[in-house]
Amino acid sequence: MSKRFLPYVINLGLLVAAVILSLAIGSVFIAPADLWEILRNWLTHRPLPAGLETYSFIISDIRLPRTVLVLLTGAALGGSGTAYQGLFRNPLADPYLIGVASGAGLGAVLAMSIRWPYSFWGLLAVPMSAFAAAMLTVLLVYIMARVGQTVPTTNLILSGVAFSAFATALTSYLIISSQGEVRRALGWLMGGASQSSWQTVLAILPYLVIGLGVLLMNGHALNLLQFGDDQAQQLGLPVMRTKTVLLLAASLATAAAVSFSGIIGFIGLIVPHVMRLWWGADYRRLLPLSIMAGGGFLILADILARSVMRPQELPVGIVTALAGAPFFLWVLRKSKNQGYW
Amino acid sequence: MFRKAIITLASLTLILAACAPKLPAATEITSGTETPATPVTYTDGLGRSIEMTGSAQRVVSLTPATTEILFAIGAGSQVVGRDTFSDYPAEASTVTDIGGSMGKYNTEAIVNLKPDLVVAGGINPPELVASLETLGLKVFFLSNPTTMDELYARIRIMGNLTGADSGAEKVVTSMDAKAKEVDAKLSGITDKPVVYYELDATPFTAGPGTFVDQLISRAGGTNFGAKMDSAWAQISLEQLLVADPAFIVLGDSAYGETASTVSARPGWDVLTAVKEQKIFPFDDNLVSRPGPRLVDGLEALARLIHPEAYK
Numbered sequence: 001m002s003k004r005f006l007p008y009v010i011n012l013g014l015l016v017a018a019v020i021l022s023l024a025i026g027s028v029f030i031a032p033a034d035l036w037e038i039l040r041n042w043l044t045h046r047p048l049p050a051g052l053e054t055y056s057f058i059i060s061d062i063r064l065p066r067t068v069l070v071l072l073t074g075a076a077l078g079g080s081g082t083a084y085q086g087l088f089r090n091p092l093a094d095p096y097l098i099g100v101a102s103g104a105g106l107g108a109v110l111a112m113s114i115r116w117p118y119s120f121w122g123l124l125a126v127p128m129s130a131f132a133a134a135m136l137t138v139l140l141v142y143i144m145a146r147v148g149q150t151v152p153t154t155n156l157i158l159s160g161v162a163f164s165a166f167a168t169a170l171t172s173y174l175i176i177s178s179q180g181e182v183r184r185a186l187g188w189l190m191g192g193a194s195q196s197s198w199q200t201v202l203a204i205l206p207y208l209v210i211g212l213g214v215l216l217m218n219g220h221a222l223n224l225l226q227f228g229d230d231q232a233q234q235l236g237l238p239v240m241r242t243k244t245v246l247l248l249a250a251s252l253a254t255a256a257a258v259s260f261s262g263i264i265g266f267i268g269l270i271v272p273h274v275m276r277l278w279w280g281a282d283y284r285r286l287l288p289l290s291i292m293a294g295g296g297f298l299i300l301a302d303i304l305a306r307s308v309m310r311p312q313e314l315p316v317g318i319v320t321a322l323a324g325a326p327f328f329l330w331v332l333r334k335s336k337n338q339g340y341w
Numbered sequence: 342m343f344r345k346a347i348i349t350l351a352s353l354t355l356i357l358a359a360c361a362p363k364l365p366a367a368t369e370i371t372s373g374t375e376t377p378a379t380p381v382t383y384t385d386g387l388g389r390s391i392e393m394t395g396s397a398q399r400v401v402s403l404t405p406a407t408t409e410i411l412f413a414i415g416a417g418s419q420v421v422g423r424d425t426f427s428d429y430p431a432e433a434s435t436v437t438d439i440g441g442s443m444g445k446y447n448t449e450a451i452v453n454l455k456p457d458l459v460v461a462g463g464i465n466p467p468e469l470v471a472s473l474e475t476l477g478l479k480v481f482f483l484s485n486p487t488t489m490d491e492l493y494a495r496i497r498i499m500g501n502l503t504g505a506d507s508g509a510e511k512v513v514t515s516m517d518a519k520a521k522e523v524d525a526k527l528s529g530i531t532d533k534p535v536v537y538y539e540l541d542a543t544p545f546t547a548g549p550g551t552f553v554d555q556l557i558s559r560a561g562g563t564n565f566g567a568k569m570d571s572a573w574a575q576i577s578l579e580q581l582l583v584a585d586p587a588f589i590v591l592g593d594s595a596y597g598e599t600a601s602t603v604s605a606r607p608g609w610d611v612l613t614a615v616k617e618q619k620i621f622p623f624d625d626n627l628v629s630r631p632g633p634r635l636v637d638g639l640e641a642l643a644r645l646i647h648p649e650a651y652k
Contacts, residue, residue, distance in 0.1 A: 312440045313443070
C-alpha cells in the first residue's frame with residue numbers, strides 16, 4: 001500500500017467501525033447475531049425471519065438515520081473547522097468563530113418562544129429560523145468587517161466576537177423571560193440529534209454537499225493562503241474572492257448542520273488539529289481527512305451520549321468536550337511534531 | 342450587496358424547508374389482540390384527530406402528570422412505559438423508564454415497548470409528537486389544563502382512551518368533593534394573607550396563570566406572584582420586602598431549602614414570615630403537576646394558611 005493512501009484507509013476504517021458500533025449499540029439490546037441477520041437480509045432483499053421486525057425497524061428508522069445525521073453534522077463541523085483555521089491562519093479558529101453558533105442559537109430560541117401551529121411550517125420553524133439567523137449573522141459580520149475592497153482577518157474576528165456577544169445576550173434574555181421553554185432551549189444549545197429522521201437527513205444534505213464540495217475544491221488555495229494574503233495574491237490567487245467563497249461555503253455547511261442538531265462544540269476545533277498532528281498540514285489532504293474524522297468522532301461521542309446514563313440521553317455537546325479534550329491533550333503530548341502549526 | 346445577500350438567504354432558507362420533513366402519516370405497526378370495535382375519533386391538544394379502535398392496552402406516558410392520572414383512574418396496569426420523572430404512585434417506578442431528561446426521550450425503548458398509545462403532555466414540543474408519529478406510533482397530546490374543570494375534562498379523556506371511564510369519573514367526583522370540602526372549611530374566612538411560593542432560591546415564584554396561583558387563592562391566601570407579568574417570574578428582594586408576605590412556602594424544599602437557609606439569607610430577616618418563622622417546606626409535585634393530586638395540594642395549602650379552620 002502506498003503511503004499516500006494510508007491516511008485515507010485508516011480514517012475510512014475508523015469511520016466504518018464507528019458506524020457499525022452506532023448501529024449495534026442502543027438502549028434496546030440487539031444481539032450481534034440478530035444485527036448481522038438483519039443487515040444480511042437487507043442486502044439480499046429477503047424477508048425477515050419472524051420476531052426481528054421491531055429490531056429491524058429500530059435499526060432502519062431510528063439508529064440509521066440518527067447515525068447518518070450525526071455523521072453529516074460531524075463532517076460539516078470537521079471540514080468547516082479546517083477551512084476556518086486555514087482561512088484565519090489561527091489555531092484557535094473553529095466553525096463558530098464569526099457567529100454561526102450564536103446566530104443559530106438566537107434564531108432557534110426566538111422560534112421556540114412562539115407557539116407555532118401543528119403544521120408543516122410550524123414544525124420547521126425552529127430549524128429554519130436557526131439556519132436563517134446563522135447565515136444572516138455571518139453576512140452582517142462580513143459586511144461590518146469590510147474595509148473598502150478588503151476584509152481584514154482581524155476585523156472579521158472582532159466583528160464576529162461582538163456580534164456573538166450581542167446574539168448570546170439576546171438569547172439568554174429570551175430564555176430567562178420565556179414561559180417554561182428553558183429545558184428545550186438548553187437542550188438545543190448543548191446539541192443533540194434527537195430529532196433525527198430520514199427527512200432531516202435529506203433536508204441538510206444539499207447544503208453539506210455544496211458547502212463541503214466547495215471547500216474540497218479549494219485545498220490548494222488554502223495552502224497558498226498560509227503564506228499570507230500578499231504572497232498568495234502574487235502567486236496568482238484571487239485572495240479576496242477565494243476568502244469570501246470559503247467563508248460562505250464553510251458557514252453554509254455549519255449552519256445547516258446546527259439547524260437540526262443544535263450547537264455541538266469543540267469538535268470543529270480539535271478534529272482539524274488531530275488530523276494535522278497525525279497527517280501533516282497539506283490542506284488538500286487535511287480537508288477530506290478532517291471531514292471523515294469529524295463524522296467518525298461525532299458518531300463515537302453520540303454513542304457515549306446515549307449510553308452513559310441509559311435510559312437517559314446526554315446532550316452530545318457535553319460529551320464532545322468531556323471526552324474530546326483529554327483525547328486531544330493525549331494526542332498533543334504523544335506528537336513528535338511539537339510546534340507544528 | 343446587502344439586498345442581494347438577503348434575497349439569497351431567503352431563498353436558501355426556503356430550499357431548506359422544501360427538502361425538509363413532511364408531516365408524517367400515522368400508521369400503526371402493531372396492535373394487540375383487540376375485539377373489533379367501531380373506531381372513535383378524539384381531538385387532542387394540538388388539534389389533531391386521533392382515531393382509536395377499542396381502548397389502549399399498552400400506554401407510554403411521557404410526563405409525570407399523565408402517569409399519575411393513568412394510575413389514579415385504574416389504568417396503571419396498561420402503562421408499559423413512563424418518563425424518568427414519573428415517581429408517583431410508587432408502582433410507577435416498576436414500569437420501564439423511557440428517559441425524558443432535557444426533553445430527550447429514548448425513542449428506541451418506546452418503539453420496542455410496542456405501545457398502542459403514547460400520551461404526550463404540555464411540556465413536550467410538537468416536534469417530538471411529529472417525530473414519534475413518523476415512527477408509526479399513535480400519539481395523543483394532552484395539553485396542560487389551566488383550570489380544575491379543564492383538568493377534570495383531561496382525566497375523563499384519559500378514561501375514554503384507556504377504557505377506564507368509570508375510574509376516571511370516580512377520580513373526578515372525589516377530587517371535586519375534596520375541593521368543595523376545602524371551600525366549605527374556608528367559607529367564613531375573610532383575611533387573605535400574602536403567600537410567597539418559592540420555586541427556586543434565585544428566587545423564582547409562580548405568577549398568574551399557574552395552578553400554584555389558583556390554589557393559593559382558593560386556599561384563602563393572596564399569591565405574592567399574582568402581580569408578576571409572566572407565569573414563572575424571577576423576583577427581587579425589594580419587591581418581597583414591600584409585599585412582606587405572611588407565609589413563605591418552599592416549593593424548592595426538595596433542593597435543600599429549609600426555614601433555616603431562608604432565615605440565613607442576607608436581608609431576609611426583616612420579613613414578617615421570617616421573624617415569625619412561618620416558613621414551610623412543601624411538596625412541589627402536589628401543585629406543579631396538573632394531575633389528581635392538585636386537590637391534595639389545595640388542602641395542604643389551606644391547612645398551612647388557615648390552620649384555625651382545621652381545628
